Amino acid sequence: MVQVDVFWSYGIGAGFATAAARQLGAAARGDRSRWSDPYLMATVLYCAVLFAPSGAWLLWGFPDWETMQAAREHDSLPAWLVALFAATNVSQGVLGYWVASRLIAGGRVYAAFLQAGIGYAGMFFILVHGWDGRGYQRFFSADRETFATWPERPGLGDAFSRAGEWLGSPVALTLYGMGVVLVPVMLALMAHWIRSGEREAGSGTVTGTLRVLGAVLGSVFVVALGTAVVSSVLVHLLGWWLGVTAAALATWLLVVRRGGAADRFFALLALPDRPAGTPVPRMGVERMR
DSSP: OHHHHHHHHHHHHHHHHHHTHHHHHHHHTTTOOGGGOHHHHHHHHIIIIIIHHHHHHHHHHOHHHHTTTSOOSGGGSOHHHHHHHHHHHHHHHHHHHHHHHHHHHTTOHHHHHHHHHHHHHHHHHHHHTTTTSOHHHHHTOSSHHHHHTSOSSOOHHHHHHHHHHHTTSHHHHHHHHHHHHHHHHHHHHHHHHHHHHHHHHTOSOOOOHHHHHHHHHHIIIIIIHHHHHHHHHHHHHHHHHHHHHHHHHHHIIIIISTTSHHHHHHHHTTOTTSOTTOOOOOOGGGGOO
16 A cells, blocks of 8 residues: 555565674674675565565556555546655665664664564554544455445444455455565565574574564564554544553553563564573464474
């Protein structure tokens, strides 16, 4: 979605940099030029060859859904907005990678990991809440006609029913096809970089692939999505000013600070940023190999 991809691509770029944290940290201590960074090249290629075209495909095929029901037809989209959308799908990925890589160069790998979390949490908040509290309704509406039929205060049963209907829509079917390519490629790259970084560092142990995948997917769909849902609920209950304040406080206490939810998943990746002597939290996914 146009409003979502700015955050999503930033999270992708930061996630790729975090996965290559060992390699980037070693390069920062050497003489390698940042412009000869193969991980940056892979990030650019992923965003430019796979991610950006998927957004363009959806915008052309489903302009109302891709704009969260803000536009009806192609004629209602200014040409400059389409061009800017295509550009940001790459530029924001590069920005996320650059910010995370700078943090990694300074030894702040956990802060780089949180950059990816910021991108995904922002993406999910727009999908769940949007600008008017109806983000999930806009997402689960294949077109503007369907969106217009939502009741003012839908019940939980009605929301689940409409979500179920959307799962068989042309939009959803297109997303399934794209996901079969986009998601495995991204996860494969991240897992390979994390594991190869451990081998190059001579750590003696290599994190299991399933553990890496569990940590990455858990960070996205448990931590980032959960943060977005809780934030949306707080905004609904308290209004924007008090809701955002309460959400920020809850996010800091329960998610961001050391020992919080984000740190527990970060620990599973075994990246070199935890304070000496800090035990690795035991979670079910940790035993996956």
